[in-house]
Amino acid sequence: MTLLIILACVFGGVALMVIFGEKYGKPMDEEQQASYSKWLRILVFVLIIAAIIKMMV
DSSP states (O other), X not given: OHHHHHHXXXXXXXXXXXXXXXXXXXXXXXXXXXXHHHHHHHHHHHHHHXXXXXXXX
């Protein structure tokens, strides 16, 4: 029963994100997308290295 409640909460949260994202969100321009893409690559790389170090210790 607890699992169903958790799944319902997750589904409700995702539904709210989609509704508000479509209503209030605005499309990004190409420069902003490129900037986010660059930062996300660096962040993912750092997080992978941190996870590998954490597993080794």
